[in-house]
Amino acid sequence: MTLFALLQTAAAAVPQATLEHLPQPESGLAWFLATIVKMLITFTIYMVGVMMVIWLERRVCAFIQDRRGPNRVGPHGLLQSVADGVKNIMKEETYPGEANTPLFVLAPVISFIPALLTWAVIPYGAPWDSKWGTIDMALAPLPVGFLYILAIASLGVYGIVLAGWASNNKYSLLGGLRSSAQMISYEVALGMSTIPVLILAGNVSLGQIVAQQGGRGLHWNVINCTIAFFVFLVAAFAETNRLPFDLPEAESELIAGYHSEYSAMKFSMFFIAEYANMMTASALMATLFFGGWDIPFTLWDNVAPHIFAKTLVTFLFFWLKIMLFVFVFIWIRWTLPRFRYDQLMSLGWKFMLPTALAYILVVAVATLAMSMAGITYSSWQFAVIMLAVNVVLVALLFGILDRGRLISPAYSRLDKQNLAKVREARYRRAALKPVTTEGGAD
Amino acid sequence: MAIGVKVIERPIAQTSYVRATLKGMALTLKHLLDPVKVTVQYPDEKAPLSPRWRGTHRMLTTEDGKAKCVACGLCPTVCPANCIKLVPGEDENGNRYPLVFEIDEFRCIFCGYCQEVCPEEAIHVGRHYENSEYSREGFVYDLERLMAQTHPVCEMWDPADPKGE
Numbered sequence: 001m002t003l004f005a006l007l008q009t010a011a012a013a014v015p016q017a018t019l020e021h022l023p024q025p026e027s028g029l030a031w032f033l034a035t036i037v038k039m040l041i042t043f044t045i046y047m048v049g050v051m052m053v054i055w056l057e058r059r060v061c062a063f064i065q066d067r068r069g070p071n072r073v074g075p076h077g078l079l080q081s082v083a084d085g086v087k088n089i090m091k092e093e094t095y096p097g098e099a100n101t102p103l104f105v106l107a108p109v110i111s112f113i114p115a116l117l118t119w120a121v122i123p124y125g126a127p128w129d130s131k132w133g134t135i136d137m138a139l140a141p142l143p144v145g146f147l148y149i150l151a152i153a154s155l156g157v158y159g160i161v162l163a164g165w166a167s168n169n170k171y172s173l174l175g176g177l178r179s180s181a182q183m184i185s186y187e188v189a190l191g192m193s194t195i196p197v198l199i200l201a202g203n204v205s206l207g208q209i210v211a212q213q214g215g216r217g218l219h220w221n222v223i224n225c226t227i228a229f230f231v232f233l234v235a236a237f238a239e240t241n242r243l244p245f246d247l248p249e250a251e252s253e254l255i256a257g258y259h260s261e262y263s264a265m266k267f268s269m270f271f272i273a274e275y276a277n278m279m280t281a282s283a284l285m286a287t288l289f290f291g292g293w294d295i296p297f298t299l300w301d302n303v304a305p306h307i308f309a310k311t312l313v314t315f316l317f318f319w320l321k322i323m324l325f326v327f328v329f330i331w332i333r334w335t336l337p338r339f340r341y342d343q344l345m346s347l348g349w350k351f352m353l354p355t356a357l358a359y360i361l362v363v364a365v366a367t368l369a370m371s372m373a374g375i376t377y378s379s380w381q382f383a384v385i386m387l388a389v390n391v392v393l394v395a396l397l398f399g400i401l402d403r404g405r406l407i408s409p410a411y412s413r414l415d416k417q418n419l420a421k422v423r424e425a426r427y428r429r430a431a432l433k434p435v436t437t438e439g440g441a442d
Numbered sequence: 443m444a445i446g447v448k449v450i451e452r453p454i455a456q457t458s459y460v461r462a463t464l465k466g467m468a469l470t471l472k473h474l475l476d477p478v479k480v481t482v483q484y485p486d487e488k489a490p491l492s493p494r495w496r497g498t499h500r501m502l503t504t505e506d507g508k509a510k511c512v513a514c515g516l517c518p519t520v521c522p523a524n525c526i527k528l529v530p531g532e533d534e535n536g537n538r539y540p541l542v543f544e545i546d547e548f549r550c551i552f553c554g555y556c557q558e559v560c561p562e563e564a565i566h567v568g569r570h571y572e573n574s575e576y577s578r579e580g581f582v583y584d585l586e587r588l589m590a591q592t593h594p595v596c597e598m599w600d601p602a603d604p605k606g607e
Contacts (some may be wrong), residue, residue, distance in 0.1 A: 060474065063473070063474045063476075063479075064470045064473050064474050065473070066473055066476065066478065066479055066480045066481075067479060067480065067481050068479050068481045068483070331467060331470060331471070331474075332463075332467070334470055335463065335466040335467050335469075335470045336463060336466065398458075398460050398461070402458050402459055402460045402461070403457060403458060
């Protein structure tokens, strides 16, 4: 049986999640108005959110370093990003002499827009049964939402590569090249790590994935697909160019990498794009692995009547989850140093991708076996078995595999012969230590 | 090993990335929650100055509000930066006083020799550091301005009490 056939069988084995949340037909005008309002609200909250996240980053970073961070503009410095935005708009834009100006101008836009586009399909609250019909709380509840996200996410690299290329600067170009290599490598792992989720959901619509994670207990995918979540988390760090994967903008090596030549608002756009990407990645993690807007341990949010209060509460819960992941992003950034380039590549190709592939197999086989044994997705046996499998795998991964193999240190790439050479050289150095001359000067 | 990477040999069993990361995250979280901050919120709070801090000058006055200076000329003589301009004058009783006493704070290197050499304990370097001005001329302090300063003055190093106790 090929892997593909196995996947298909496994997917078919999972009962389709209830279609309860699909919107009932509304009148065209109501749909149109609702979409416009949703767009405005999403955009506003998103942009304000980016500002707040930038503030949070600076505050958390300062606190971690025993400093205070921005605390002058507004209460606790909350308006610092506004002040910075005003400053950046006022500043002069500089263009490098030999830059490819159209691409140079286009690059920040291209890096920012995909992060924004992804939000179109992410459901951010329980649907609302208004008197104009059911309003789905996603901008565009696409049936192929997840594929859309994969497609859009891979566009993000263009902004960075174009910025590096158009700047006519060696450092920028190196940053852009690194970024393209990094993002392409990790996109594979990112895509593969989400397949187990899709197997369990039996669908690629994000609304369905969230619905499938809802329920009386805790049906979140992070319990069913722990390893996939781990791989996704690491790949998301790489995709957003956050430390420890910030090689495209490695300050100590490449000045600022792809945005060395950018100034004023165009630089700001890259900055905003970075945080926008971070929030999008957080939202994806919350949606795919932490139940989206689902409130755990209660059915209240998953069943009718879908009143507006439910939408609001689930919306808040969703943002709580996003902010949690954003905090983890920031926390990790101020904890870890940057990888070496070969470590980055070996982690991506030699560890993340095989792990993700093997895990697809594990989840598919487990699902298939359970469906053959007559254990349905919603039964407690399913959750317990998946949890047991994951506990074993996590122990295996972090107990045995994570022994100098996860991030290869320099010595781990030596074979026995070379290791002996290194040892010998060290002993020779120790033996030949110069003897200090005794006696005073004549 | 084509590129010259420094190789430090460690036993495989002692290397772990995830555990080291978690350890590091615990450390950063500890600092995150630590209420003790090293930042001094400068305009609101100021770090204490050493009692031997040598800042811009101050001329001490007698009880009737005149400068203690007797225009002996020791401070312009000892000044290594040559920043003190002194023109002595004499009143009808034969008391010497400075007609002109100017210190160019831009030339001054704040060595404190003027304070050390002054027999009348008139000129002092001060424990003070906020001196911004809108023009270069503003940094030439005349006698009136030196007398008008109110900040505390430097305590000179005492050989009998080298640690200032």
